Amino acid sequence: GAVVSQHPSWVICKSGTSVKIECRSLDFQATTMFWYRQFPKQSLMLMATSNEGSKATYEQGVEKDKFLINHASLTLSTLTVTSAHPEDSSFYICSARSKGQVAGNTIYFGEGSWLTVV
Amino acid sequence: GESVGLHLPTLSVQEGDNSIINCAYSNSASDYFIWYKQESGKGPQFIIDIRSNMDKRQGQRVTVLLNKTVKHLSLQIAATQPGDSAVYFCAENGRGKLIFGQGTELSVKP
Numbered sequence: 001g002a003v004v005s006q007h008p009s010w011v012i013c014k015s016g017t018s019v020k021i022e023c024r025s026l027d028f029q030a031t032t033m034f035w036y037r038q039f040p041k042q043s044l045m046l047m048a049t050s051n052e053g054s055k056a057t058y059e060q061g062v063e064k065d066k067f068l069i070n071h072a073s074l075t076l077s078t079l080t081v082t083s084a085h086p087e088d089s090s091f092y093i094c095s096a097r098s099k100g101q102v103a104g105n106t107i108y109f110g111e112g113s114w115l116t117v118v
Numbered sequence: 119g120e121s122v123g124l125h126l127p128t129l130s131v132q133e134g135d136n137s138i139i140n141c142a143y144s145n146s147a148s149d150y151f152i153w154y155k156q157e158s159g160k161g162p163q164f165i166i167d168i169r170s171n172m173d174k175r176q177g178q179r180v181t182v183l184l185n186k187t188v189k190h191l192s193l194q195i196a197a198t199q200p201g202d203s204a205v206y207f208c209a210e211n212g213r214g215k216l217i218f219g220q221g222t223e224l225s226v227k228p
Contacts, residue, residue: 001159004161006161014120032214034215034216036218041126041223042126042217042221043126043207043218043221044162045218046215046216046217046218049214049215056139074158085186091159093161093162095161095216099140107152107164107216109154109163110161111160111161112158112159112160112161
């Protein structure tokens with residue numbers, strides 16, 4: 001099946017620094033990618049929807065200047081957490097959907113990236 | 119961000135029993151619903167889906183029921199096995215995005 005790869009799987013960064021997480025679709029073209037954040041024992045919260053070649057659409061309450069999303073190609077979207085703080089520590093998950101697909105089994109999820117800010 | 123519920127209820131069942139996991143969704147205009155399984159430290163894994171013009175769909179050992187009147191979904195797992203232990207989420211597809219609902223942590227006792 002289709003694969004979505006996230007990198008890094010886990011990262012530790014110092015407070016005040018920025019960290020970038022990559023989401024790649026390995027064998028299909030992803031016109032839409034979604035970024036989620038998940039705190040322990042909680043649900044996945046949609047942060048933003050990213051369409052290739054256009055600006056990301058952020059959910060209410062998500063700071064677009066803090067969570068920079070770039071979807072420059074059909075196989076890569078990046079999430080940059082700028083000026084990270086300990087409260088940004090979380091599990092970040094991306095998902096990708098190819099053009100024209102709306103079925104759930106054609107929305108592919110990455111394995112997630114653990115971010116710890118110290 | 120949107121989500122339905124932030125607290126994770128738990129369900130404990132005996133191995134071999136049937137499990138029923140429930141979910142309430144928020145958007146009456148959502149046209150597509152999916153159940154995911156998430157194991158610790160991993161991304162969600164697709165289980166089964168259902169369109170809004172259906173009220174029941176069966177897969178291998180799993181059945182999803184949709185009640186649009188009360189905006190309710192359920193996932194039934196037959197003959198639950200230890201490998202089914204995980205967190206289960208429903209998700210609704212509407213307005214071009216997938217919104218996750220309340221999760222349930224399923225624990226299977228041997």
